Amino acid sequence: MSKVLETTLEIDLKALTHNFNYLKSKLRPTTKFLGVVKAFAYGSDAVEVAKHLQHLGADYLAVAYVKEGVALRDAGVTLPILVLHPQPVNFKTLIDRCLEPSLYSFKVLNEFIEISKNLNQSNYPVHIKINTGLNRLGFTADDIEAVSDKAKTNESIKIKSVFSHLAASEDLNESEFTLNQISQFKLIAKNFSELLGYQPWLHICNTSGVLNYPEAHLDMVRCGISLYGFGNNPKYDQYLKPIASLKSVISQIHLIKKGESIGYNRALVAENDMKTATIPIGHADGLSRIYGKGKGFVFINDQKAPIAGNVCMDMIMVDITHINCDEGDEVIVFDNNHTANDLAASTGTISYEILTAISNRVKRCYIK
Known part of the structure; x- marks a missing residue:
């Protein structure tokens, strides 16, 4: 694709x-x-x-x-x-x-x-x-x-x-x-x-x-x-292929100074200078607030970027301080390599919940 x-x-x-x-x-x-x-x-x-x-x-x-x-x-x-x-x-x-x-x-x-x-x-x-x-x-x-x-x-x-x-x-x-x-x-x-x-x-x-x-x-x-x-067991997962990949893009990059806060309720206050990326996906799209404050993550250029602060309705901000990336770059929430199981494990839930939560407002496209 x-x-x-x-x-x-x-x-x-x-x-x-x-x-x-x-x-x-x-x-x-x-x-x-x-x-x-x-x-x-x-x-x-x-x-x-x-x-x-x-x-x-x-x-x-x-x-x-x-x-x-x-x-x-x-x-x-x-x-x-x-x-x-x-x-x-x-x-x-x-x-x-x-x-x-x-x-x-x-x-x-x-x-x-x-x-x-x-x-x-x-x-x-x-x-x-x-x-x-x-x-x-x-x-x-x-x-x-x-x-x-x-x-x-x-x-x-x-x-x-x-x-x-x-x-x-x-x-x-x-x-x-x-x-x-x-x-x-x-x-x-x-x-x-x-x-x-x-x-x-x-x-x-x-x-x-x-x-x-x-x-x-x-x-x-x-x-x-x-x-x-998903086979509910790594023994079987290796023989199955996840059919869904949830992807997004970087909308904007911010340079955050030490002491500045990020997002609603000032849920994260920068302990040092840092860089964040804002991504157009939020809890209205199925990415629950429970993934905020560093529990959840995405992948940008194959590097893990923790969610910074609270998940917003339509957006998340992620820490890209140590990631070389630009506005418009692709973001992986989950795919074949970084599966929904991995994201689910970060909050003690299961892949079923991750998958079934994806909102109908998220665009679908098909690989046939």
């Missing part, structure tokens, strides 16, 4: 292809692949990523909310789309746009059955979420008989899959807990299928489940962060 002239998120679809192929190589040919594109495809671009995954041969997509699925349908995405956390107020829209709900409680199950009946649906595909230890959403083992009874006595719906979510699959110190989740899920799913009289698809693996627990791949896997280049 040519040098950026403004704050830009570069999205490398070639890297997405690489990650997809790497993950597919871990699966049996019969295991289906679901690409998770919620949260604007982890802060990149849900439409472009979804279309590319469709082109690559993904079997399914997943979003968190109905609105996200509608945006993909409006853009011409035709793959089946699982909505992981739908609200009943949006069920009619969900059906109108041929989206498929995760049903995780009796309230949402009953309301979806009622709306699907009112809309004269027959065998509408739904997905039943089972809680095996994450304790976030899902039916319990004790609920299965009642859920199966409702499914068998209501022709408006058809259970397409039964699934659960691993709580700590990236942490091998918690392997006993994870293996117990997998075992529990398989037992619940077996009993559920017997009660239903047919076999829905089963899926429990997220990214780290795919990489660490091949015995649990089952009928389908759900890959999110790994598609975007």
Whole structure:
């Protein structure tokens, strides 16, 4: 790519292809692949990523909310789309746009059955979420008989899959807990299928489940962060390519004298003469205030420049005292060499938060 002239998120679809192929190589040919594109495809671009995954041969997509699925349908995405956390107020829209709900409680199950009946649906595909230890959403083992009874006595719906979510699959110190989740899920799913009289698809693996627990791949896997280049472990990160690079430019350079302050609340007072660069990216673009006061950093001419003072809404100032650079020079917030993991580690957070925080006002461009 040519040098950026403004704050830009570069999205490398070639890297997405690489990650997809790497993950597919871990699966049996019969295991289906679901690409998770919620949260604007982890802060990149849900439409472009979804279309590319469709082109690559993904079997399914997943979003968190109905609105996200509608945006993909409006853009011409035709793959089946699982909505992981739908609200009943949006069920009619969900059906109108041929989206498929995760049903995780009796309230949402009953309301979806009622709306699907009112809309004269027959065998509408739904997905039943089972809680095996994450304790976030899902039916319990004790609920299965009642859920199966409702499914068998209501022709408006058809259970397409039964699934659960691993709580700590990236942490091998918690392997006993994870293996117990997998075992529990398989037992619940077996009993559920017997009660239903047919076999829905089963899926429990997220990214780290795919990489660490091949015995649990089952009928389908759900890959999110790994598609975007992160494997939750350096062991796997080396085989993946981050698809997003966040870049900006130096707007202005200032010479700061000893005793002068920088930015809001005089958060930094220069102990010695110093030089700073002002960069057009701030907390409204997704670079949180928590990165201020030297916790966060950028790279200019491959040298680390700590953030000086507080992060502003639209700008940061960085210390370039020992960096040879000029106004207009390119600034790297994160890329393949200086990853979002590195920036996240500076404040004890994770790459997910860095990526998904990137504002829609940041320009996107694509490497195809």
